[in-house]
Amino acid sequence: MATTLVSQHAHLEPAAGGLLTLSLGPQHPSTHGVLRLMLEMDGENVVSIKPEIGFLHTGIEKSAESKTYHQVITLTDRIDYLCPMTNNLAFVLATEKLLALEPPPRAMYLRILLNELTRLNSHLVWLGTHALDLGAVTMMLYCFREREEILKLFEAVSGQRMMTSYFRVGGVSIEPPLPFYERAKRFLGYFPDRVDEYETLLTKNRIWLDRTKGIAAMSAKDAIAWGVSGPTLRASGVALDLRKTNPYAGYDKFEFDVPTRTEGDVYARYLVRVAEMRESVKIAKQALEGMPEGPVKANAPHIVMPDRERMKTEMEALIYHFKIVTEGFRVPAGEVFQAIESPRGIMGYYIVSDGTSHPMRMHVRTPSFVNLQALPKMCEGRLISDLVACIGSIDIVLGEIDR
Amino acid sequence: MPSTAQILDWLTIAKPYIIMGLVVAVWPLVSGYIVLMERKVMADMQVRLGPMRVGPHGLLQPIADALKLLIKEDIIPARVDKWVFWFAPVIPVLTALTAFAVLPFSQRYFVAELNVGVIFILAMTSIGVLGIMLGGWASNSSYPLLGALRSTAQLVSYEVAMGFAVVAAVMVAGSLDMVNIVKHQQASGVWFIFYQPIGFFIYLVAAMAETNRAPFDMPEAESELVAGFMTEYSGFRWALYFLAEYSNIFVVCSIATTLFFGGWLRPFPNVAWLNFLDWAPAVMLVGVGAGCLYLAGKQLSAANKIGMGVLGAAIIAVGLAFGVPMVIDYVSGPFWFLFKVAVMIYMFMWARFTFPRYRYDQLMQLGWKWMIPLGMANLLVTGVLILVKMQYWSAK
Numbered sequence: 101m102a103t104t105l106v107s108q109h110a111h112l113e114p115a116a117g118g119l120l121t122l123s124l125g126p127q128h129p130s131t132h133g134v135l136r137l138m139l140e141m142d143g144e145n146v147v148s149i150k151p152e153i154g155f156l157h158t159g160i161e162k163s164a165e166s167k168t169y170h171q172v173i174t175l176t177d178r179i180d181y182l183c184p185m186t187n188n189l190a191f192v193l194a195t196e197k198l199l200a201l202e203p204p205p206r207a208m209y210l211r212i213l214l215n216e217l218t219r220l221n222s223h224l225v226w227l228g229t230h231a232l233d234l235g236a237v238t239m240m241l242y243c244f245r246e247r248e249e250i251l252k253l254f255e256a257v258s259g260q261r262m263m264t265s266y267f268r269v270g271g272v273s274i275e276p277p278l279p280f281y282e283r284a285k286r287f288l289g290y291f292p293d294r295v296d297e298y299e300t301l302l303t304k305n306r307i308w309l310d311r312t313k314g315i316a317a318m319s320a321k322d323a324i325a326w327g328v329s330g331p332t333l334r335a336s337g338v339a340l341d342l343r344k345t346n347p348y349a350g351y352d353k354f355e356f357d358v359p360t361r362t363e364g365d366v367y368a369r370y371l372v373r374v375a376e377m378r379e380s381v382k383i384a385k386q387a388l389e390g391m392p393e394g395p396v397k398a399n400a401p402h403i404v405m406p407d408r409e410r411m412k413t414e415m416e417a418l419i420y421h422f423k424i425v426t427e428g429f430r431v432p433a434g435e436v437f438q439a440i441e442s443p444r445g446i447m448g449y450y451i452v453s454d455g456t457s458h459p460m461r462m463h464v465r466t467p468s469f470v471n472l473q474a475l476p477k478m479c480e481g482r483l484i485s486d487l488v489a490c491i492g493s494i495d496i497v498l499g500e501i502d503r
Numbered sequence: 504m505p506s507t508a509q510i511l512d513w514l515t516i517a518k519p520y521i522i523m524g525l526v527v528a529v530w531p532l533v534s535g536y537i538v539l540m541e542r543k544v545m546a547d548m549q550v551r552l553g554p555m556r557v558g559p560h561g562l563l564q565p566i567a568d569a570l571k572l573l574i575k576e577d578i579i580p581a582r583v584d585k586w587v588f589w590f591a592p593v594i595p596v597l598t599a600l601t602a603f604a605v606l607p608f609s610q611r612y613f614v615a616e617l618n619v620g621v622i623f624i625l626a627m628t629s630i631g632v633l634g635i636m637l638g639g640w641a642s643n644s645s646y647p648l649l650g651a652l653r654s655t656a657q658l659v660s661y662e663v664a665m666g667f668a669v670v671a672a673v674m675v676a677g678s679l680d681m682v683n684i685v686k687h688q689q690a691s692g693v694w695f696i697f698y699q700p701i702g703f704f705i706y707l708v709a710a711m712a713e714t715n716r717a718p719f720d721m722p723e724a725e726s727e728l729v730a731g732f733m734t735e736y737s738g739f740r741w742a743l744y745f746l747a748e749y750s751n752i753f754v755v756c757s758i759a760t761t762l763f764f765g766g767w768l769r770p771f772p773n774v775a776w777l778n779f780l781d782w783a784p785a786v787m788l789v790g791v792g793a794g795c796l797y798l799a800g801k802q803l804s805a806a807n808k809i810g811m812g813v814l815g816a817a818i819i820a821v822g823l824a825f826g827v828p829m830v831i832d833y834v835s836g837p838f839w840f841l842f843k844v845a846v847m848i849y850m851f852m853w854a855r856f857t858f859p860r861y862r863y864d865q866l867m868q869l870g871w872k873w874m875i876p877l878g879m880a881n882l883l884v885t886g887v888l889i890l891v892k893m894q895y896w897s898a899k
Binding site: 240 | 549
């Protein structure tokens with residue numbers, strides 16, 4: 101038994117040439133989940149890196165094949181637990197594309213508002229944990245203070261803090277309670293000051309600069325060759341942001357910039373993400389101010405779940421409700437790929453429909469999975485401390501890598 | 504029936520042993536409360552409350568923690584070097600507590616007045632690193648090994664810088680005796696930090712590195728090496744390392760207090776119109792006690808109310824006792840010494856929660872390329888100034 105185990109994991113054998121084999125993870129404070137890196141070390145220098153993934157495999161893509169489209173929405177939350185709303189959006193948009201269904205404008209604005217809040221949520225967790233990896237413990241708590249407010253906003257709209265499942269095919273689940281808008285506005289009002297506060301702690305901090313500047317740099321050419329996306333790509337100088345280049349869900353109506361840097365190192369990624377937080381606030385404010393009146397669900401009774409009140413008073417609503425819940429809705433046969441800009445990069449859903457109420461095949465193109473590939477390229481030959489800084493800077497979520 | 508003179512005689516002989524016994528018996532508890540202080544300070548800086556459950560305001564938390572560590576299973580991993588593994592955590596505790604022997608808590612309270620006190624302490628803290636090295640080596644595991652390697656290199660480098668800083672202060676004092684150094688400060692009427700600001704800065708940085716505190720906590724950098732040299736340790740042995748760490752912090756802060764902040768002297772010891780400062784211990788304790796009584800009213804459970812109330816009353820009683828003129832003379836020395844040490848420890852904590860961690864090679868660079876040359880320059884300037892002063896000043 102033992103021999104078979106060893107032969108399966110041949111890389112667990114002692115490294116040759118006086119090198120030290122170090123298993124960084126799967127349980128390790130700075131691998132952001134259950135990533136395992138098999139390192140060959142020469143003293144403190146990392147000679148080679150072999151990322152080993154799959155410890156958090158959930159089989160979401162396969163499970164989706166046996167669920168109706170509405171049920172799949174709850175699965176998408178769990179792919180990336182830091183940005184549930186963007187995941188919802190990508191799946192919902194893909195399905196809507198197949199159905200040729202257009203959500204009402206209010207729903208679009210709500211989606212964009214919540215998407216940007218999600219981006220803030222995700223970037224806050226990234227900033228907190230990244231700073232924690234580099235030893236700045238207090239940042240973590242400051243970031244989580246603001247994140248708490250965002251989670252409360254999520255709870256206000258969906259009843260859940262993390263696994264929100266708020267978006268629906270054809271709109272969103274329900275109209276948010278009125279105080280939500282007031283609260284979101286207040287949060288967006290003071291949040292930029294909080295970002296300033298973070299920056300006073302880090303941006304010009306000598307130790308922070310020493311630890312991040314020039315570390316794990318990646319050129320634009322390499323980044324494109326490895327398929328890197330998101331802030332990690334933009335820090336290398338490529339202004340690829342799907343919200344700008346391939347607008348979806350109505351992002352073309354909003355004014356915002358795409359922050360980029362050219363250095364491509366850990367510090368550049370930090371600056372890009374911090375700048376992105378400010379841009380997200382801008383977008384969210386525009387969404388709040390320009391929020392049109394009207395329904396939050398499309399007028400498509402065979403697809404969209406009816407309101408509770410109508411269900412109790414109208415015969416048709418009750419029938420549709422019963423049909424949607426028991427057998428779902430049919431989606432015309434075809435295939436679709438819809439990509440969005442998640443906080444980590446390009447998140448795409450590829451759905452093949454055979455005309456039934458279940459997806460025949462669903463594949464998720466996740467940004468962390470692709471970005472992680474570039475880790476050995478960025479970090480081989482560097483110190484183990486730089487490796488930790490780099491893992492933090494590419495902002496991986498293991499649930500998304502293994503799905 | 505022995506005469507009063509005889510009793511006093513015995514007391515003088517027994518005094519070092521009494522202090523020794525007190526330190527060894529009470530210190531683990533005190534260090535537990537330093538940990539609680541650290542957690543509370545951290546919580547305060549991080550917009551949270553810190554431990555609040557065990558006792559009023561978490562005041563019994565250290566006792567609960569110690570108890571937990573004591574009753575934990577004693578795990579010795581299978582392939583470790585058993586005896587070294589067993590003994591390694593004892594070394595740093597031993598050396599740190601030995602260093603306490605020459606700390607002058609006041610002109611009355613110290614175990615030994617050694618004419619090479621400063622060197623003795625430096626020697627003891629240097630031996631302490633042996634425990635870390637052996638612990639990391641004996642664990643027979645990658646992370647502890649890396650931690651021990653880092654620790655060794657770091658301590659060796661910063662020992663030098665620290666030495667330069669200490670030597671500069673010793674040159675100003677003209678003595679290696681901890682008690683005499685303070686007496687010199689009393690005589691000159693100025694704390695040595697005003698003569699040696701750069702020396703103090705170097706000492707502070709080197710001391711943080713020496714005690715493995717953030718931003719120099721490389722040997723136990725949790726995001727890189729999990730727990731560094733302590734990774735394989737658990738329960739009581741782990742607690743010993745922890746105790747050693749906090750003892751070392753106390754020792755280096757005490758040296759700083761003695762060398763640069765006038766040890767047990769109150770601020771401006773020679774200015775007569777500031778004599779009211781002698782009442783500070785009493786006033787401060789009564790204030791703290793009043794604060795406890797105020798908080799007692801806010802406690803939710805009856806037990807916490809009573810506990811906080813009793814604590815507040817006790818502190819006020821002690822404070823009032825400290826206000827008696829006859830007692831002041833005995834307590835003001837230790838009070839000021841411990842107060843200054845506490846402020847120093849607070850600075851250590853402040854740095855820990857503010858700065859990111861240095862990288863290992865950057866730490867070495869900082870040590871060898873900045874701290875040591877700076878220390879040397881400081882030494883040179885100090886030497887020249889002393890020479891000039893001796894030649895021209897006192898000649899007149």
